[in-house]
Amino acid sequence: MRTILAYRFSAFGDVAMTVPVVTEFLEQNPNVKIVFVSRKNFGDLFDDIPNLVFKGVNIDDYKGIFGMRKLAQELIHEFKPECVADLHDVIRTKILSKIFKRKGFRVSIINKGKKEKEHLTDIWNLEKAPLKKNTERYADVLRELGFPVTLSHHYRPYLSQKSGIGFAPFAQHEGKMLPLEKSLELAKHLSEKHRIYFFGGGKNEVETLDKWVAQIPNTENVAGQLTLKQELAKIAELEIMISMDSANMHLASLAGTRCISVWGATHPFAGFLGYGQKEEDVVQIKDLTCRPCSVFGDKKCYRGDWACLREINIQQIINKIYKD
Structure with missing residues (x-):
């Protein structure tokens, strides 16, 4: 071999x-x-x-x-x-x-x-x-290196029975992250009909999500509580994952779960959309000519107002969820 x-x-x-x-x-x-x-x-x-x-x-x-x-x-x-x-x-x-x-x-x-x-x-x-x-x-x-390969560009669902919505509202850089007040509003709205599972990473993120769970019924914070293998297994159980342009979008692809992704300073045009995820599940402001200003979302906003994220209405995300 x-x-x-x-x-x-x-x-x-x-x-x-x-x-x-x-x-x-x-x-x-x-x-x-x-x-x-x-x-x-x-x-x-x-x-x-x-x-x-x-x-x-x-x-x-x-x-x-x-x-x-x-x-x-x-x-x-x-x-x-x-x-x-x-x-x-x-x-x-x-x-x-x-x-x-x-x-x-x-x-x-x-x-x-x-x-x-x-x-x-x-x-x-x-x-x-x-x-x-x-x-x-x-x-x-x-x-x-001389080896053939043809990519399918389709993720593989591992479970046929799925329920609940995962929500990963954080990203490494400000240019990738929906304002938290909008994410909180979205979580409140979705929790009326769905069980919501929050995903995150760092200590500050966990603390923020704990506060959200305390005020929003029908939600659970799994941030910081799961191993990577357990997190992938949990995402595989979900009907939908909502993520910024961050690692959780890619974990959704590996777990075989549809992901609605939110993009601000970055753009799927750069080639980093989750594997097999659909462009019609991308949420973004399309008429800002300054987008994308960064591949990684790590630059300061040229306009100074982060319009690419602040102009996103949570109804755009909700519409994606129920588009079918």
């Missing part, structure tokens, strides 16, 4: 997007094994994928050139790969990939399309057009 060594260390949502790619790749190439190297706490994302070995590492234990050299030697000794797929292309993996090349390995590196994304996020660019999906960029790395 041929062995591909692949690595992507962060961010959580980006690593999650590799999962459907390697899953479908291995189904179409049963004579290939992938050793996927990433942070230890991402391991549950890759559970139960045939012919995939997850190698969790504490990346902080491998600092600088010497650290990357040590990691490369360990991976070669343990797995004896035939070729290498760099799905990250950051300083750390650039060093790692160069080490593998010098040792004679064939290395394929992701093309992130940086110039295309710079043009897309230029606020003076009035002719916005969708770029290649990031999952296809991952697949291109494997194709460049």
Whole structure:
């Protein structure tokens, strides 16, 4: 069996997007094994994928050139790969990939399309057009190594009986997050007809959601209470997940659950819509020519008013839920 060594260390949502790619790749190439190297706490994302070995590492234990050299030697000794797929292309993996090349390995590196994304996020660019999906960029790395793969771009529902709505109102950056007062209003409205489960991460998020649960009946806060595997299982039970442009959107895809996603400073045109999720389930303000101003939502608002998020009416989200 041929062995591909692949690595992507962060961010959580980006690593999650590799999962459907390697899953479908291995189904179409049963004579290939992938050793996927990433942070230890991402391991549950890759559970139960045939012919995939997850190698969790504490990346902080491998600092600088010497650290990357040590990691490369360990991976070669343990797995004896035939070729290498760099799905990250950051300083750390650039060093790692160069080490593998010098040792004679064939290395394929992701093309992130940086110039295309710079043009897309230029606020003076009035002719916005969708770029290649990031999952296809991952697949291109494997194709460049000489392996065929055709992505379906469909997520797989794992449960036929689903109930409840998941709501993940937070994101890493302000430019990705619906104002909390709007999210609270939405939760109150939806809880009248549905059981609502709140998802989040950090301590402050958990505290905020606990306060919401205390004032909204028919809601439950699961933030900070579940392992990653348990969280995926819970999302799989849901009828719908509502998420910002964040990792929860991608977890919904992995769990086989429809996701209504809210976009502000970022835009699905950049290629990061959840795998298999439908564009008609995207909530956004379409007539703001300054959108998207950022790929990651980490820039200050050019206008200064975050109109891309503040002009979203919760009825837009509600309409998506009941569109059928």
